[in-house]
Amino acid sequence: MHFNIADLFESLADVIGDREAVVCGDVRLTFGQLEERSNRLANFLRERGVGKGDHIGLHTYNCVEFLEGMFAAYKLRAVPININYRWVAKELAYLVDNADLVAIISQREFAPILDGGTVGCEQLKTIILLEDGTGAAMKTADTFDYDTVLAGSSPERNFEERSGEDIYIIYTGGTTGMPKGVMWKQEDVFFAGLQGGSPGGDPIERPEELAENAKDPDNALSILPAAPFIHGAAQWGGLICLFTGGKLVLQPGRSFDAELICRLVEQEQANTITLVGDAMARPIADVLAAGSYNMESIFAIASAGAVLSPAVKDQLQELLPDAMILNNFGASETGHQGSALPGEETGQEGRPSFAMDDSNTVLDEDFKPLTPGDGRIGKLARSGRVPLGYYKDPVKTAERFIEVDGVRWCVPGDFATIEEDGRITVYGRGSNCINTGGEKVFPEEVEEALKSHPDVFDCLVVGLPDEKWMQRVAAVVATRGDATPSLDELQTHCRDSIAGYKVPRHLTLVDTIERQPSGKPDYAWAKDRALQTQ
Secondary structure: OOOOHHHHHHHHHHHOOOOEEEEEOOEEEEHHHHHHHHHHHHHHHHHOOOOOOOEEEEEOOEOHHHHHHHHHHHHOOOEEEEOOOOOOHHHHHHHHHHOOEEEEEEEHHHHHHHHHHOOOOOOOOEEEEEOOOOOOOOOOOOOEEHHHHHHOOOOOOOOOOOOOOOEEEEEEOOOOOOOEEEEEEHHHHHHHOOHHHOOOOOOOOOOHHHHHHHOOHHHOOOEEEOOOOOOHHHHHHHHHHHHOOOOEEEOOEOOOOHHHHHHHHHHHOOOEEEEOOHHHHHHHHHHHHHOOOOOOOOOEEEEOOOOOOHHHHHHHHHHOOOOEEEEEEEEOOOEEEEEEOOOOOOOHHHOOEEEOOOOEEEEOOOOOEOOOOOOOOEEEEEOOOOOOEEOOOHHHHHHHEEEEOOEEEEOOOEEEEEOOOOEEEEEEEHHHOEEEOOEEEOHHHHHHHHHOOOOEEEEEEEEEEEOOOEEEEEEEEEEOOOOOOOHHHHHHHHOOOOOHHHOOOEEEEEOOOOEOOOOOEOHHHHHHHHHHOO
């Protein structure tokens, strides 16, 4: 057996097959049932010619079928590809072509989008649709019904030997641009992204240890990812959960629902929620403050992909005093890099920080590590187990993955500094950095200052063109209820926590802040709205 996702999952199904593995809506599956259904799907796909290295698109809401599609692909040494279910046909066409999809598993309601997004894609031979009662049908291609496929396929596990070097790909768009496929070896993503099968502890040393540890139910986590499975952090949280032998709780449906998240915690006794920043944490906090949900089972809420602002983190901590509220650092290109634990010192200007180790550092413009405490800001970097690069994008791969003195580093673009005690303080993605009068302003720290105002529910900060200062700081703000704070009021509030040159000079009030399904900010949308009101 290798550190291969399919091998590892099968080892669990063999020893804890009767234990509940996943619940989503009315559907509940044990490890054994999830294994059998994944085998059936894999056997059908193999009959359709899918094999090692082929790419299978997963174009669904959160559902058990998404998991089955992932495991079926891995069983065949194929690669599941996440597809954003909110895309229109033109965007889907980009992904189908860029990812070289040979098969897609989708919802029946998306048939019209598939018609427009798959025309002329000769390599795409198989489209399987999940029945959802919409009655939609494709006009441009024949399709297969998912339940019929499983009913008519073999449940036997009879697949070729796999490897830890089999490929895992997650498509990520960051906060700007079309998504890129981040390619990992499965063994590397197991240790860098899935915490080596032992979250919070020392990684396992032998593949067999995973099942050995999972036999003890006390080792099992029950995780509820608030983000959809089309987001890497949700996938990783889900796999981490299953690899402990725990129950994965999924929120069904199209949109994030904070009230449903809290209700599921109470019903299923989930002990960990993973989410993406304030966009998910603040609504959950508001629901908890207004309701009477029993959240005693929760011992951790972890944010990945976006940092929790101090105001929202404090609100959650007050509501859940016995839980750990964590900012996890990392990216699709780096895996899990560290956590800002409760009670630990924060970095400069109150930004969360995490401990540096041999694989994490901050590089200057000459790609040399910064000296702890020298006050300089550089680029966050990780070495060791890092991705192979971006699928079919050698230019971006060369930009983000560099070799210095024989060491390969991933430099995803986040600005950071190293504190005197060796901790790394992260400021934000450089592509969104605002240059105003020669000073760098990171949107995240201005957003945190704004969110501590009682009338601000959510916000994004962008730079607008300015003849004198090159750029000026602009805030796009969604308020609580009918509140309409003025620019002067928000400026006065912000000056208590950030320098004057960082204070917003322009304000646009909106009903809601547009974000990607993952919860990540849509800065292009925010800039467009701010430009309309300048």
